């Protein structure tokens with residue numbers, strides 16, 4: 001049994017849970033809520049950066065970040081998240097990296113408010129992040145047809161599903177507006193991933 005330090009709202013945690021569903025490993029993972037804003041949470045002993053997800057293995061060692069956890073889980077299963085080698089692996093990992101980059105920008109957009117204290121929200125910083133999200137979504141609208149081969153390697157689709165779900169959940173950006181191909185991909189591919197509904201973000 002593995003322990004996943006988690007929060008239901010985290011897109012990186014959702015990525016891990018969707019991967020676990022696909023790999024048939026969800027029942028091997030116990031969830032333990034982590035409070036990333038509490039310096040006394042044991043999370044900081046498991047990951048000095050205080051970020052989730054962290055996976056605690058059976059021998060008590062902790063691994064992070066989400067990419068390392070995905071790689072570890074994939075090795076515990078007979079199913080796959082990414083092609084094993086070659087150009088297809090490079091392509092799938094790059095697609096996942098794009099979705100991760102957009103998640104990073106969405107999180108930074110959210111944190112601009114959360115960590116501005118008594119100061120006004122830094123709009124310049126927010127628009128800097130929004131531009132990346134907008135550009136990324138434009139690119140996806142053009143390229144999403146190359147992501148359609150969801151099976152048997154859904155690693156990049158899982159990451160993009162978590163990304164778009166989070167952008168909507170936090171009301172960061174209306175990514176589906178005037179992007180029919182991306183919306184269609186979300187409805188036809190993302191929502192059909194095993195565990196899609198049960199992993200949806202619904203709280204802090």
Ligand SMILES: N[C@@H](CCC(=O)N[C@@H](CS)C(=O)NCC(=O)O)C(=O)O
Nearest residue numbers: 010011012036051052053065066067
């Ligand atoms: N590159 C990391 C990013 C993880 C991350 O940023 N997690 C957020 C929650 S979605 C977090 O823990 N934030 C708390 C903080 O930055 O202090 C990964 O892939 O796991």
